[in-house]
Every structure is written in C-alpha cells, then in structure tokens.
Amino acid sequence: MTSMTELSYASGTSAKPLLGDTIGANFDRTAAAFADREALVERATGRRWTYDQLAAEVDAVALGLLDLGVGKGDRVGIWAPNCAEWMFVQYATAKIGAVLVTINPAYRVHELEFVLNQAGIRTLVAAPAFKTSDYAAMIEQVRPRCAALEDVVLLGGGSWDALLEAGRAGDPGRLAGIGATLTADDPINIQYTSGTTGFPKGATLSHHNILNNGFFVGEGCGYDQEDRICVPVPFYHCFGMVMGNLAATSHGACVVIPAPAFDPRATLEAVAAERCTSLYGVPTMFIAELNDPSFAEHDLSSLRTGIMAGSPCPVEVMKQVIERMGMAEVTICYGMTETSPVSTQTRADDSLDRRVSTVGTVHPHLEVKIVDPETGVTVPRGTPGEFCTRGYSVMLGYWEQPDKTAEVIDAARWMHTGDLAVMDADGYVNITGRIKDMVIRGGENIYPREIEEFLYTHPDIVDAQVIGVPDARYGEELMAWVRLREGAGPLTAEGLREFCAGRLAHYKIPRYVHVVDEFPMTVTGKIRKVQMRAEAVDILGLHDAAKQRHA
Incomplete structure (x- = not known):
C-alpha cells in the first residue's frame, strides 16, 4: 500500500498568515507607511509618483468613477497598453468595489464586442489608439451593439481630464465609507482566457485571490521597500497586475514601466537608469534582451532577482539570465489566470539545477496534487498526471458560466489545470505537457x-x-x-x-x-x-x- 508521503501531494506552509484585507485597505496602509518613497516610474513620459502622490491619483480616479455613477459590483473595462493610468484605474476600482475587466490590447472588434457584452461592462476606460489599432474607432463600431455600455473614457483626452477634475473636487471621505462596506471575498477582477468553445471565459478573481498571490510572490522574491521592479510584461494579465503591481504595493516597492509594450532595449535602459533590482518576463522577452545588439552597453549590476514565467522556460536561457544579467536570485513561477495566477515557485536558495529544470514547489497556503486524469486518484511521486491546486488562489468561477466553472473546479474546490506534471521525491514539480491542446x-x-x-x-x-x-x-x-x-x-x-x-x-x-x-x-x-x-x-x-x- 502506498503511504501518504509517497503520493504527489504537497501543501505550502508559511510563518506569515494570509492577508485578510481588501486591495484598497492594503494599498492605503502601504502609502501611509512609505509616503515619500517612489512608487511608480513611467519611462515613456518621465513621470514619477511617490506613494503619497500615487494614492492621491488613485483616489481622484475612484471619486471620478463614483461621479459617473459607477458603484460596487459594476464592471469597468480597461483597454490600454502599460501606462500609469492603467495602474490608477486598477487600484481605484478596487477601492470602490467595482470589478475591473482587463482587455487584451491585441483584441480586434469581434473580441472586444464579445467581452463588453459578456461582462456587461458599464464604463470603459481606453487608450484612443496604440500602434496600428484605432481603439476609439473600434469602440464606436461596437457601441451600438453593447447595451450595458454607458460611458467611454479615453485616456489623454477631455473625458479623462473631466473624470480627474470631478474626482479631485470630490469628498475623499466617501471612499472610507465605501471601503467599510467591502469584503476581501468580493469579486474585483475579470480576466479573459481564450476559450476552448471558441469564445474566451472570464476568470473572476477576488481581492483575497490576487492580493495574497501578489504578496506571496513578492515574499518569494524577497521584496521590501528598497526594491524596484521593472515590469515589461502586460498589465492586462496577472503577470503584470498581480505579480508586478500587487507584489510591489504590498511591500512598499517601486514599479518601473519601461515602455507601453515590450521593447528589449527600452527594458534594458530602464533597468540600468532606474537601478532596478528585479526584472520580469516570459522567456521570449529575456531571449530578446540577451540578444539585443546593445546588451553590453547597459549596466545591469543592480539586478538581484526577477521572475521568468508564462511559458516553458528554456534551461539555457535561465542560465544566461543568471550569468549575464546577474539575476542570481531569479525565480520561475508556474500558474494560470484561474489561480491568481501562481501555484508553484522556485526559491532563491534552490540549487541551480532545481531552478533551471523545475517550476519549484507549492506556494504558501496552497495545496497541489497530481492525479490520474481518468480516475482522479492521486498518483505516486515520479508518476505523470494532471496538476491540480486548491486554496485561497482558486478563482470564484468563470463570469456567469457556472457550467464552465464546474468543468474545471470539482466539488472539493480543486482546480483542474489540464496540465500534465510530475512531482519528485522532494516536492519539486515539472510541467511535462498538456491534456488539452492549449x-x-x-x-x-x-x-x-x-x-x-x-x-x-x-x-x-x-x-x-x-x-x-x-x-x-x-x-x-x-x-x-x-x-x-x-x-x-x-x-x-x-x-x-x-x-x-x-x-x-x-x-x-x-x-x-x-x-x-x-x-x-x-x-x-x-x-x-x-x-x-x-x-x-x-x-x-x-x-x-x-x-x-x-x-
């Protein structure tokens, strides 16, 4: 008979308890503690904010949204590349209990229309255009077919200025009153994942889901108020807004936005100029940075840590990131949007072999297991099976799709990822493939x-x-x-x-x-x-x- 210790099951322990507060309350506490420290740098425009200044912008946007009639539970869409305003909207919606719907900047008309209708977006904040995409024209094209959509606010235009003006004239006391009515389990974010049925599904996440995941990812990277995190990954995805923004603000660290969209040279320049201690990216990004002709010109000596995730990480690339970029404590994370996103992470003190050839061990306060996809029975360690995870990070469900939710979250609240994995004797996980064809x-x-x-x-x-x-x-x-x-x-x-x-x-x-x-x-x-x-x-x-x- 197989003993429990030999099964592919692990639970994450931690001396630090889960955070029980809302994103707004957590952010306000950080802003008060580190008021004069730099919180946000936007390289494209040269703008900078201390925590005190960032808090003032967030409150202005929150009060501006209230002035538009946005209330708790209303869906607010954001459709823009990485910019400071994106972050303002992220925290502002959390403070008033609105649900932020993050929209991929690459979406075209039919994808935009689907998301606006499926989520019932009431207010859409968008860049007027980006690269070759005329967002304003696309929004006007679909607007007649989106019954819930009442207000469109275009960044950098009169509607955004009006929202800020109304917010700055508003009563900040309203936010404290609203904050007292919110709970950590309220839905706060909908992120769309491509759908197997031909349409995306909206993973619905709470304050508790993403605040804690950001916090414990930051703990895994050893963050404190001295850290400066370069975030070239998109904010519309968990990698940017949770592992980047929430990891930073829950530790008093600074977010550096190198460019609106990924640019290898701009990223290297940002790390050097801002003395960043941490750098994020999917493997493709690190490959582009390592191969940039200007690589040798940039002083990356401030780098200590960072995260490679979002895609299988080539072993050789990981070694080069450690050796040539000086990211001695770089970690690999594994997860999915539906789990806020991180389920496993390598540690800074793991051996080089562990850090380049596995996705680490179970995250604090989470459980993971590997099961036989046919029977659901937990397999012995060393045996491939489906990776499942359970705990605070598992989404509330797919927005208004209980049938789809039931397909991936079982009666015991295990999230079935569809990924094939193997757990070794020490609890380290390897992702070996996918059951689904994703x-x-x-x-x-x-x-x-x-x-x-x-x-x-x-x-x-x-x-x-x-x-x-x-x-x-x-x-x-x-x-x-x-x-x-x-x-x-x-x-x-x-x-x-x-x-x-x-x-x-x-x-x-x-x-x-x-x-x-x-x-x-x-x-x-x-x-x-x-x-x-x-x-x-x-x-x-x-x-x-x-x-x-x-x-």
Whole structure:
C-alpha cells in the first residue's frame, strides 16, 4: 500500500498568515507607511509618483468613477497598453468595489464586442489608439451593439481630464465609507482566457485571490521597500497586475514601466537608469534582451532577482539570465489566470539545477496534487498526471458560466489545470505537457478551437485543425492543417495571414499552413494531434527547436 508521503501531494506552509484585507485597505496602509518613497516610474513620459502622490491619483480616479455613477459590483473595462493610468484605474476600482475587466490590447472588434457584452461592462476606460489599432474607432463600431455600455473614457483626452477634475473636487471621505462596506471575498477582477468553445471565459478573481498571490510572490522574491521592479510584461494579465503591481504595493516597492509594450532595449535602459533590482518576463522577452545588439552597453549590476514565467522556460536561457544579467536570485513561477495566477515557485536558495529544470514547489497556503486524469486518484511521486491546486488562489468561477466553472473546479474546490506534471521525491514539480491542446506562444494562452472555428469562415477551407509546433523564440508557434474545397486554388501561409489580419488578434494568426487531403485519425475517428505535431517537426524542419529543454 502506498503511504501518504509517497503520493504527489504537497501543501505550502508559511510563518506569515494570509492577508485578510481588501486591495484598497492594503494599498492605503502601504502609502501611509512609505509616503515619500517612489512608487511608480513611467519611462515613456518621465513621470514619477511617490506613494503619497500615487494614492492621491488613485483616489481622484475612484471619486471620478463614483461621479459617473459607477458603484460596487459594476464592471469597468480597461483597454490600454502599460501606462500609469492603467495602474490608477486598477487600484481605484478596487477601492470602490467595482470589478475591473482587463482587455487584451491585441483584441480586434469581434473580441472586444464579445467581452463588453459578456461582462456587461458599464464604463470603459481606453487608450484612443496604440500602434496600428484605432481603439476609439473600434469602440464606436461596437457601441451600438453593447447595451450595458454607458460611458467611454479615453485616456489623454477631455473625458479623462473631466473624470480627474470631478474626482479631485470630490469628498475623499466617501471612499472610507465605501471601503467599510467591502469584503476581501468580493469579486474585483475579470480576466479573459481564450476559450476552448471558441469564445474566451472570464476568470473572476477576488481581492483575497490576487492580493495574497501578489504578496506571496513578492515574499518569494524577497521584496521590501528598497526594491524596484521593472515590469515589461502586460498589465492586462496577472503577470503584470498581480505579480508586478500587487507584489510591489504590498511591500512598499517601486514599479518601473519601461515602455507601453515590450521593447528589449527600452527594458534594458530602464533597468540600468532606474537601478532596478528585479526584472520580469516570459522567456521570449529575456531571449530578446540577451540578444539585443546593445546588451553590453547597459549596466545591469543592480539586478538581484526577477521572475521568468508564462511559458516553458528554456534551461539555457535561465542560465544566461543568471550569468549575464546577474539575476542570481531569479525565480520561475508556474500558474494560470484561474489561480491568481501562481501555484508553484522556485526559491532563491534552490540549487541551480532545481531552478533551471523545475517550476519549484507549492506556494504558501496552497495545496497541489497530481492525479490520474481518468480516475482522479492521486498518483505516486515520479508518476505523470494532471496538476491540480486548491486554496485561497482558486478563482470564484468563470463570469456567469457556472457550467464552465464546474468543468474545471470539482466539488472539493480543486482546480483542474489540464496540465500534465510530475512531482519528485522532494516536492519539486515539472510541467511535462498538456491534456488539452492549449498552445502557449510567448506567454499567450491560445486555444486552437477558437482559431479553428474562425478558419471555417474562409470560403476555401472545409476543415481545419490548429496545433502548436516548437519554436526557439516563442516556445510554440501556430500551425494550421487545412482541407480545401474541391477546385480551390492554392492556400499559402501569407494568404491565410491576410484573411486573418484585423479579424483575429495577431498572436492567434497561424504562422504555418499545411494543406492535406485528410487528417491522421484514430480508429475511433478522433483527430491525432500528437501525430500531427510529430509530423510537423519533420515537415517544417524544427528539430533543433524541438530539442530545447524546458522546466
């Protein structure tokens, strides 16, 4: 009989208790304790805020939103690249109990419309434009079809100025009164994850979920008020707004925004100029920084720690980050949006081998187990199975989709991640694959089903299967296998890209196209994506990328 100690189960202990307060209360306490310390630096504009100044901006935005009629439980969308205002809105909504809906800056019209309607967004704060995206025009296009949407506030424009003006003229005493009515278990954030059914699902997270996860990620990095965290990862995702912003403000540390969107040189310049002690990124970002022609010109000697996450971390890249960037205490985190996000993290005192070849051990106050996907029984250590986690970090559920929630959170409140993992004798976890077909491209979670359904709208495509194939830069890239209607002309990758451009977010557009007469099938008629992935490596000559070792 297998003893408990040999099972793939672990629970995280800590001398520090969970935080029981709301994000607003926690932030106010930090702002009072570290009033004169720098809290936020925006490199693109040169603007800086101390904690005292940041608190004043947050309160002004909170009172401005109240002036618009936004109340507890109302959904407020934010659609913008990384900027200081994004952070103001994050904390302002938390202070008044509104639910912040974070919208991917890469979304196009049909994705925006879906999220606005599914979440019932009442007020949308957006950048007027970014890169080639005219956000204002897209919003006007969908607005007539979004019944709940009452107010659109464009950053840098008259509507944003009016909101701030109203807020600065408001009574700050109102915020204390509202704060007293909020609880840590209130929903505070909806983050959309690509959906297997062709539409995204809104993971609904509470103060308790994300404040504690940010705090304990910060504990894992050893943060205090002396730390300066360079955050080039997007705020719309947990990596930026939880592991970045909330980890910082729960420790009195400073957030440095190197650029509105990731730019390797701007990131290196920010670390050097601001003497950052911590740097975040998905592996793709670190690869780009290490390979930037100007790398040697930047003094990175202030770096101590940081986080690599969001995608399988190549072992060689991790070694270079430690050796060439001086991030001796860099950690790897593993998690998912639905778990706020982090479930495991490597520690600064782990051996180099552990830190480059595993995703660490269970986080404080959480439980993890690895189960047989068929039976749900916990497997012995060293045996692969599905990674499950339970505890304060598990989302409240998918917004207004109890059926979808029930598919991933069982009766005992275990979150079933769909990831295959192995736990060793000491409790260290390796992620070995995915039960579902989700593709992780440069930290973006992509569900093939959503893209397949879209490809069916192409006039020449009668059937489509999308798979992830190895890629040295992004970890994985998308490849579409398609069957064409009889008499259709040739379909190239470039032609398919043109069809998708402007209709699918850029990261969801397949890089490779392979036209077939039929797909590999099992005897029961199921598509064999495993075989397709293996064949794709040969077809595309991706043997070197496929050999890369990951944690």
